Amino acid sequence: MSSQAQQAREALGARLRELRRDAGLTGRALSSAVGWQLSKVSKIEHGKQTPTEADIRVWCQHCGADADVADLVATVRAVEAMWMEWRRILHSGTRRRQRTSIGLYEKARQIRVYEPSVIWGTLQTPEYAAAVLRTGVDFHQIPDDVEAGVAARMERQQTLYRGDRRFSALLGEQALYTRVGGTEVMAAQLDRLLVAMAVPRLSLGIIPLAGPAEHGVLPGEGFVMFDDQVVMVETVSAELTITQPREIALYSKAFMLLQKSAVYGRDARTLIARARSTLY
CATH class of the missing domain: 3.30.870.10 (Endonuclease Chain A)
Known part of the structure; x- marks a missing residue:
């Protein structure tokens, strides 16, 4: 992956981390609520793993951020293809x-x-x-x-x-x-x-x-x-x-x-x- 795409993935992870924190959830609480391994939340937030569109929708649903889904899904679609x-x-x-x-x-x-x-x-x-x-x-x-x-x-x-x-x-x-x-x-x-x-x-x-x-x-x-x-x-x-x-x-x-x-x-x-x- 190019450095630009990696930066975009890291920026996406940072946005998702902000949504989680704004919702008052710890990484452990979110992973438990959605049935993920805690490591998955960490990898996504630190730009080590690109979330799927389904991951984005689940994340936003549990963080009360449904209004952000369209924008975040567009970002996911662009990360791998943008560069x-x-x-x-x-x-x-x-x-x-x-x-x-x-x-x-x-x-x-x-x-x-x-x-x-x-x-x-x-x-x-x-x-x-x-x-x-x-x-x-x-x-x-x-x-x-x-x-x-x-x-x-x-x-x-x-x-x-x-x-x-x-x-x-x-x-x-x-x-x-x-x-x-x-x-x-x-x-x-x-x-x-x-x-x-x-x-x-x-x-x-x-x-x-x-x-x-x-x-x-x-x-x-x-x-x-x-x-x-x-x-x-x-x-x-x-x-x-x-x-x-x-x-x-x-x-x-x-x-x-x-x-x-x-x-x-x-x-x-x-x-x-x-x-x-x-x-x-």
């Missing part, structure tokens, strides 16, 4: 991962995206996407199926034009300057952004380099929110899938604050055009 190493996700190449994301996009009605340093995949040109995926193939030493991966990413882009879903995308100004694929590729990519701004279902904002901190949130890793159900976060080593309601609420709050730091319309076009002018 997936990129090499495992990409073991067969890039296409499979790109195809998986299509399903998430098609099911969602509202998609919120924050990308601080690269262009969001759904707005990438084929050449830019190929350069990004090529970097991943080389870095993680996975099977080279970049062409198929690009095709799947381009297929995902069709979600911008069909259905009734809405997109809110925020790009850090740095994404306009990060050189991906060379001068001609970047020029075409920035032109693509200008064209995409006319898509009715897309709201595209650019966060100026000096913007975010004044609104109480510092930009970190990029993320994609699918309705209020799932948040996907990509890091160097892994992909984090967040389904815990409290954590999703934090990402939603962060996104709203980042939106306040973004510029739109003419001001966003000015930033994009300025970045393009530095290419030659």
